[in-house]
Amino acid sequence: MNELQWVDLLKKRAGRGKGVITGIGDDCAVVALDKGKYLLKSDLFIEGIHFKRKNISFKVMGMRAVARVLSDFAACGGHPKYIGISAGIPAKVSMTQMQQVLNGVLTLGKKYSFSLVGGDTSCSEKVFFDIWGVGEVKKPILRSSAKTGDYIFVSGKLGTRKFNEPFLPRLKESGYLVNNFKINSMIDITDGFIIDLYRILKESNKGAVVFKDLLPLTTGEKDLYRGEDYELIFTIDKHEKNIETLKKKFYYLGRIKSKSSGFLIKKGNSFEKVKVKGYLHF
Amino acid sequence: MNELQWVDLLKKRAGRGKGVITGIGDDCAVVALDKGKYLLKSDLFIEGIHFKRKNISFKVMGMRAVARVLSDFAACGGHPKYIGISAGIPAKVSMTQMQQVLNGVLTLGKKYSFSLVGGDTSCSEKVFFDIWGVGEVKKPILRSSAKTGDYIFVSGKLGTRKFNEPFLPRLKESGYLVNNFKINSMIDITDGFIIDLYRILKESNKGAVVFKDLLPLTTGEKDLYRGEDYELIFTIDKHEKNIETLKKKFYYLGRIKSKSSGFLIKKGNSFEKVKVKGYLHF
Numbered sequence: 395m396n397e398l399q400w401v402d403l404l405k406k407r408a409g410r411g412k413g414v415i416t417g418i419g420d421d422c423a424v425v426a427l428d429k430g431k432y433l434l435k436s437d438l439f440i441e442g443i444h445f446k447r448k449n450i451s452f453k454v455m456g457m458r459a460v461a462r463v464l465s466d467f468a469a470c471g472g473h474p475k476y477i478g479i480s481a482g483i484p485a486k487v488s489m490t491q492m493q494q495v496l497n498g499v500l501t502l503g504k505k506y507s508f509s510l511v512g513g514d515t516s517c518s519e520k521v522f523f524d525i526w527g528v529g530e531v532k533k534p535i536l537r538s539s540a541k542t543g544d545y546i547f548v549s550g551k552l553g554t555r556k557f558n559e560p561f562l563p564r565l566k567e568s569g570y571l572v573n574n575f576k577i578n579s580m581i582d583i584t585d586g587f588i589i590d591l592y593r594i595l596k597e598s599n600k601g602a603v604v605f606k607d608l609l610p611l612t613t614g615e616k617d618l619y620r621g622e623d624y625e626l627i628f629t630i631d632k633h634e635k636n637i638e639t640l641k642k643k644f645y646y647l648g649r650i651k652s653k654s655s656g657f658l659i660k661k662g663n664s665f666e667k668v669k670v671k672g673y674l675h676f
Numbered sequence: 677m678n679e680l681q682w683v684d685l686l687k688k689r690a691g692r693g694k695g696v697i698t699g700i701g702d703d704c705a706v707v708a709l710d711k712g713k714y715l716l717k718s719d720l721f722i723e724g725i726h727f728k729r730k731n732i733s734f735k736v737m738g739m740r741a742v743a744r745v746l747s748d749f750a751a752c753g754g755h756p757k758y759i760g761i762s763a764g765i766p767a768k769v770s771m772t773q774m775q776q777v778l779n780g781v782l783t784l785g786k787k788y789s790f791s792l793v794g795g796d797t798s799c800s801e802k803v804f805f806d807i808w809g810v811g812e813v814k815k816p817i818l819r820s821s822a823k824t825g826d827y828i829f830v831s832g833k834l835g836t837r838k839f840n841e842p843f844l845p846r847l848k849e850s851g852y853l854v855n856n857f858k859i860n861s862m863i864d865i866t867d868g869f870i871i872d873l874y875r876i877l878k879e880s881n882k883g884a885v886v887f888k889d890l891l892p893l894t895t896g897e898k899d900l901y902r903g904e905d906y907e908l909i910f911t912i913d914k915h916e917k918n919i920e921t922l923k924k925k926f927y928y929l930g931r932i933k934s935k936s937s938g939f940l941i942k943k944g945n946s947f948e949k950v951k952v953k954g955y956l957h958f
Contacts (some may be wrong), residue, residue, distance in 0.1 A: 417711060418819060419879070421751040421863060422715035424816040429711045431697060436762045436808055438798045469703040480718045480762075480806040514806070523760040524796070524806035528717055534706040536698060581703060597701070645687045646855035 395489045396457075400481070400515045403489070407496050411509025413475065420462060423511035424526075425476055433472045433529035437462045441520040450558045452491040456498025457560035459523040462584075464506060464563035465624045468583035471572040472531030473565055474508035479525055482518030496522075498560070506565055532573060535628070540579035540598035542651035543632035550625040551610040552587050553617025564626045575640065576631040583623040591627050592657060592670045601655035603665070604648035619671055677771045682763070682797045685771070689778050693791025695757065705793035707758055707810075715811035719745045723802040731840045734773040738780025739751045739842035741805040744866075746788060746845035747906045751864035753854040754813030755847055756790035761807055764800030777805075780842070788847055815854060817910070822861035822880035825914035826932035830921060833870050833892040833905040835899030846908045849926075857922065858913040865905040873909050874939060874952045883937035885947070886930035901953055 405418045416424040439459035441447055450458075460477060467474050479499065481658050483492065503510055508527065564582070571577050579598060583590045595602055612619045629650055630640060640646070651658075657668045687700045698706040721741035723729055727776055732740075742759060749756050761781065765774065765826065831849050846864070853859050861880060865872045877884055893899045911932055912922060922928070933940075939950045 416816065420756070420818050420820070421748040422717040422811065422816075422820075424715050424752065425716060427712065427714055430709065432707050432709055433706040434758060434760060434793050434810065436760050436794070436796050436804075438741065438762050438764065438796045440764065440798055440800060443798050443800065466703040470706065474706070476716060478718050478808065480720050480808070482720065482722065482804070511716050512718070514718050514720045514811060516722055516725050518722060518725065518804075519801065522764070522800075524718065524720075525762065526762070526806075526808040528716065528810065529704065531706065534698060534704075536702050536706075570874065581816050589884075622926060642729070 395487065397485065397515050400483065400492060403493065403496065407500060408510035414509050414511055418512045421550040425511060431531050431534060433467050433470050433531050435463050436524055436526035437466065438522065438524050442616055447521065452494035453498040454558065454560050455499045456495035457502060459525050460499050460502050461561055461563045463525045463527050464502065464565060465582045467529035468563050468565045468568035469580050469626060470531055470569055471533060471535035471580060472529040473569065474506055474527055474529050476511045477508045477525065477527040478511055479513035479523060481513065481515050482520065482522040483515060484519060484521060485517055487521065535572060535577050535580040537579055537581050537594045539595035540594050540629045540650045541631060542600060542650055542652050544578050544629035545637055545646060546602060546604065546627065546629050546648035546650060547634065547644045547646050548587065548610065548625050548627050549644050552623055552625065553611050553612035553620050555623050557622060561624050563624060568626060571628060575636065576634050578629050578631050580626055580628040583625050583627060585621045585676050586619045587623065587627065588618045588668060589670055590608060594627065594629065595657055599653050601651040601653050601657055602648055603651055603660055606653040606659055608647040610645040632633045677765065677769065677774055679797050681771060682765065682774060685749055685775065685778065689782060690792035696791050700783055700794045704907045707793060713813050713816060715749055715752050715813050717745050718806055718808035719748065720804065720806050722804040729803065734776035735780040736840065736842050738777035739784060741807050742781050742784050743843055743845045745807045745809050746784065747864045749811035750845050750847045750850035751811055751862050751908060753815060753817035753850055753862060755851065756809055756811050758787055758793045759790045759807065759809040760793055761795035761805060763795065763797050764802065764804040765797060766801060766803060767799055769803065778874060817854060817859050817862040819861055819863050819876045820879035822876050822882050822911045822932045823913060824882060824932055824934050825917055826860050826911035827882060827914065827928060828886065828911050828930035828932060829928050830869065830907050830909050831890065831913040833894050834907065835894035835902050837905050839904060843906050845906060850908060853910060856935045857918065858916050860911050861915050862908055862910040865907050865909060867903045868901040869905065869909065870900045870950060871952055876909065876911065877939055881935050882926050883933040883935050883939055884930055884940055885933055885940045888943040890929040890943055892927040
C-alpha cells in the first residue's frame with residue numbers, strides 16, 4: 395500500500411471524535427482542550443526489537459502498540475484523549491494488513507474513549523509504529539513521590555502476560571485507585587517488576603522491603619525480572635485507612651523505607667539485597 | 677550509547693520549560709494547558725528515506741527533523757508549545773553524535789520557544805526520528821477553506837532549499853499573516869508546490885489559475901515539483917484591502933477559481949492544464 399491510501403484509510407476509519415475540530419488530512423489535527431493538566435507520551439514498537447512479525451497478527455500489533463502508551467497514561471493516574479500513529483510500512487505490507495492494525499487501534503479507541511487524530515507514514519525496511527498521545531489527568535501520580543512507610547502493591551500477578559497477545563492497560567484500575575485512595579507513586583511494569591520498582595525508589599530517593607511470601611508470582615522468581623507485564627506498581631500512604639479493601643483487590647507485597655535501608659527482600663526472617671536487573675532495549 | 681544514557685542526556689539538557697509540570701523521566705510528561713484550540717502533529721525523519729547519513733551532520737538531522745513539524749504548525753497558523761522525540765538509534769551511534777542531534781533540536785527550541793517534553797528511544801538498524809508535538813493556535817487555517825477569488829501567494833522563492841542544510845520554518849511569517857490578514861487557506865510545501873497547492877484545491881473543492889510569469893522560480897519549472905521547500909502557500913480573501921502590502925513581502929502568483937474551471941497555468945495569453953505530480957514517500 396502507499397502513503398495516500400493509508401491516509402485515506404485513516405481518515406475514513408478514524409472519523410472525528412469528541413473534541414476533534416479537524417481530524418486526519420490537514421497539516422495538523424486541531425483539537426479542543428479545557429484548562430488543566432495533560433499527559434504527553436510516545437512509545438516505539440519496532441519489528442525485530444519489540445515483536446517478531448511471524449509471531450504476531452497485524453491486529454495485535456495495533457493493539458499492543460497503542461496499549462503500551464495507554465498503560466503509561468494509567469501509570470500517571472490519567473486516561474487517554476487523543477492518539478496519533480506514525481507508522482513505518484514496508485512496501486510488501488498490504489492494505490488488508492494495515493486495516494487490521496487499524497482495527498486493533500480502534501477496538502481500544504472504543505473501549506477507552508480516545509480519538510485517533512493523525513500521524514505520519516513512510517515506507518521503511520521494517521514495520522514500526524510510534525504511538526503518541528495526549529491524556530487527561532486531574533492529579534498526576536509520579537514515580538518520584540513515594541513516602542517512607544507507603545504500602546507497596548501491584549495490580550495483578552507477575553509473569554502472566556504473553557508477548558504476542560493483546561493486553562488491557564490498567565486504566566480502569568488506575569481510575570479506581572486515584573479516585574478512592576491516597577496513592578503517592580505509581581509506575582507500570584515495562585522492563586520488569588524489580589527494575590520498575592527500583593525506578594520509584596531511585597526517583598523518590600527511598601529504599602524498600604518486599605516480602606518474598608507475598609509476591610504474586612506465576613512461574614517463579616524469574617517473573618520479577620520479566621518485561622512487558624504492564625501491571626501497575628503503586629504505593630499507598632501509610633495513613634490510608636482502607637488498606638484492607640485494597641488488599642482484597644490487589645497484591646500487597648512490601649513497604650517503602652528510608653533510602654539508607656536499601657532495597658531488600660525478606661525471606662522468612664532474613665533479609666537479602668535485591669539484585670536490580672531488567673530488560674533494556676539496547 | 678544506550679537507552680538510559682539518552683534519557684539522562686535528554687533530562688539534563690531539556691530542563692523544564694514554561695508550562696511543563698513534570699518533564700522527561702516519568703511515565704509521561706505532565707503539562708499545563710489553558711482552554712483553547714491546539715494543534716497535534718507527528719512527522720517521521722528516516723535514514724535512507726528522508727536523508728542519507730553521509731550527507732548530513734547529526735546537528736542538522738535534529739534541526740531538520742524538528743523544523744518539519746514546526747513548518748506544519750506554521751501552515752495551520754499556530755506555533756509550537758511542547759515537542760517530543762521518539763528516536764531509533766543504532767548501537768554504533770555515539771553519545772557525542774546524539775548530543776549534536778539535541779543541540780540542533782534545542783537551537784530551534786530556543787528560537788521558537790517550545791519545550792522538549794520527552795519521547796521514547798530504541799535501538800534500530802537505521803537512524804530515525806518521529807517528532808511529535810502540541811502547538812497553540814487561535815484561529816486554525818486549514819487546507820479546506822480556500823474561497824473562489826482568493827489571491828494565491830507563496831512565502832518565498834521555490835527551489836532554493838538544500839536537502840542537507842537546516843531550514844527555518846515559516847513561523848514568523850505565519851504569525852504575521854494570521855494576525856494581520858484574512859487568510860482562507862494555507863499549507864506548507866513538503867512534496868512540491870504543485871501537489872501541495874493541489875491539496876488545497878482538492879480539500880476546498882476549488883480550481884485555480886497560476887500565472888507563469890509570476891512564479892518565483894530559482895532554477896526552472898522543475899522547482900514546481902520539488903519537495904521539501906517548506907515555504908507556505910496561502911490564499912487571501914478577495915475582499916482583503918492590503919493585498920498590495922502582501923505583494924511587497926511575499927510572492928503573488930495566482931487566483932482560486934471554481935472547481936469547474938480546473939487547475940490551470942497561464943502562459944502569456946494561453947492556458948494549460950497543470951500536471952499534478954510530486955514526491956511521495958512510497
